[in-house]
Amino acid sequence: MESLKYLCFSIFVFIPVSNCLYFHIGETEKKCFIEEIPDETMVIGNYKTQLYDKKSNSFMPSSPGIGMHVEIKGPDDDIILSKMYSSEGRFTFTSHTPGEHLICIYSNSTSWAMFGSNKMRVHLDIEVGEHANDYREIQEKDKLTELQLRVRQLLDQVEQIQKEQNYQRYREERFRHTSESTNQRVLWWSIAQTAILLVTGFWQMRHLKGFFEAKKLV
Amino acid sequence: MFFEDVDQDEEITLEYQVISGGKYDVDVFIEDPKGQVIYKETKKQYDAFDHTTNLKGTYKFCFSNEFSTFTHKVVYFDFIKGEEDPFARDVGAHITVLTQLETSCVTIHEALKTVIEYQTHHRLREAKGRARAERLNEKIQWWSLGEFCLILGIGLTQVLVLRSFFTDNKQKQSTKI
Numbered sequence: 001m002e003s004l005k006y007l008c009f010s011i012f013v014f015i016p017v018s019n020c021l022y023f024h025i026g027e028t029e030k031k032c033f034i035e036e037i038p039d040e041t042m043v044i045g046n047y048k049t050q051l052y053d054k055k056s057n058s059f060m061p062s063s064p065g066i067g068m069h070v071e072i073k074g075p076d077d078d079i080i081l082s083k084m085y086s087s088e089g090r091f092t093f094t095s096h097t098p099g100e101h102l103i104c105i106y107s108n109s110t111s112w113a114m115f116g117s118n119k120m121r122v123h124l125d126i127e128v129g130e131h132a133n134d135y136r137e138i139q140e141k142d143k144l145t146e147l148q149l150r151v152r153q154l155l156d157q158v159e160q161i162q163k164e165q166n167y168q169r170y171r172e173e174r175f176r177h178t179s180e181s182t183n184q185r186v187l188w189w190s191i192a193q194t195a196i197l198l199v200t201g202f203w204q205m206r207h208l209k210g211f212f213e214a215k216k217l218v
Numbered sequence: 219m220f221f222e223d224v225d226q227d228e229e230i231t232l233e234y235q236v237i238s239g240g241k242y243d244v245d246v247f248i249e250d251p252k253g254q255v256i257y258k259e260t261k262k263q264y265d266a267f268d269h270t271t272n273l274k275g276t277y278k279f280c281f282s283n284e285f286s287t288f289t290h291k292v293v294y295f296d297f298i299k300g301e302e303d304p305f306a307r308d309v310g311a312h313i314t315v316l317t318q319l320e321t322s323c324v325t326i327h328e329a330l331k332t333v334i335e336y337q338t339h340h341r342l343r344e345a346k347g348r349a350r351a352e353r354l355n356e357k358i359q360w361w362s363l364g365e366f367c368l369i370l371g372i373g374l375t376q377v378l379v380l381r382s383f384f385t386d387n388k389q390k391q392s393t394k395i
C-alpha cells in the first residue's frame with residue numbers, strides 16, 4: 001500500500017479538463033484533497049477514471065460499470081456531499097462555512113479483479129471560485145461583448161479577493177482565540193498542579209503522622 | 219505520484235509548501251516523459267520550480283514522506299501548465315491589437331492575479347502557524363491532565379509503600395513455620 005495514508009494533499013490547479021492531472025489509486029484506496037476556501041465559494045470537480053488492463057498492459061479508454069464515490073466534508077466534519085457517480089463525472093458544491101474542505105474520492109466496487117486489474121488511473125481537475133467560471137458560456141448566455149466579458153472577469157476576481165480577505169479575518173480571529181485559550185490553560189493548569197502538590201504533601205504528612213502515632217512509634 | 223500530459227515548449231511551474239507535520243519537509247522529484255529527473259530535492263520545506271518543456275508527453279511528479287516514521291504531512295502544491303487565457307483570439311499566428319480599454323483590463327487582470335497569489339501564500343503561512351498553535355493547545359491539555367493524575371498517583375503510592383514497610387507481616391510468619 002502506498003504511503004498515501006500519511007499524505008494528504010491540498011491542491012490548487014487551474015488547467016483545462018481534457019488533459020488534466022492524473023494519479024493512480026488502488027482498489028480500496030481513498031484519496032483525499034484539501035481545499036481551503038472562504039464561504040459561498042463554488043467548487044467544480046471533474047474526474048475521469050480508467051482501469052488498468054493487465055492483458056494489454058495499458059489503460060482502457062474508459063472503465064464501464066465502475067462507480068466512484070465522492071465524499072466532501074466541510075470544516076466542521078459535516079458531510080456536504082456523499083454521492084455515487086459513474087466512472088466519469090462532475091461534482092459541484094458551494095461552501096457555506098469557510099475553512100478546510102476535504103474532497104475524497106474512492107471506488108466503491110470490489111470487482112476489479114473481474115476486469116483483471118489492480119489499479120486505476122483517475123484524472124482529476126478541481127476548480128475553485130473564479131476559475132470555475134466558464135467565460136465562453138457566460139458570454140453566450142448573457143450576450144456580452146469582449147470588453148464586457150473582461151470586466152465581468154475582473155469583477156469576479158475582485159469578489160474572490162474580497163471573500164478571501166473576509167476569510168482571513170475569520171482565521172485570524174480563530175488563531176487569536178486559540179492563543180488566548182492556550183495562555184489560559186497554561187495558567188490554570190500550573191495553579192492546579194501547584195495546589196495539588198501542596199495538598200498531597202500535607203495529606204501525606206498528616207496521614208503518616210497519624211499512622212505512626214497509632215503504631216506507637218512516635 | 220501525479221502525472222500530467224504536457225506539450226512541447228510549454229512552461230510548467232510546480233510550487234509546493236508543507237503545511238503541517240513534523241519538520242515540515244518533504245522529498246520531491248519531477249521526471250520528464252523519458253524518465254529523466256529534471257528536479258529533485260530532499261527534505262525541502264517549500265519551493266517553486268519552473269521549466270520549459272522540450273519533450274511532449276507525460277510528466278510525473280512525486281512527493282515522498284518515506285523518511286518519516288509516523289508523522290502525517292499535509293502538502294500544498296500548485297502545478298501550472300502553459301498560459302491560461304479564455305480570451306485568446308483564434309487569429310492564427312498574429313495577435314490582434316487590443317484597444318486601450320482592453321489593455322487596461324489585461325493589466326488589471328494580471329495585477330489581481332498577483333494579489334490572489336499573495337493571498338494564497340499568506341493563507342498557507344497562516345495555516346501552518348494556526349495548525350501548530352492548535353496542536354500545542356491540545357497537547358497542553360492532555361499533558362497537564364496526565365501530570366495532575368500522576369502527582370496524585372505518586373502521592374498515594376508513596377504513602378501506601380511506607381505503610382507497608384511498617385505493617386506487621388503476621389501472615390508471612392505463619393507460613394514460615
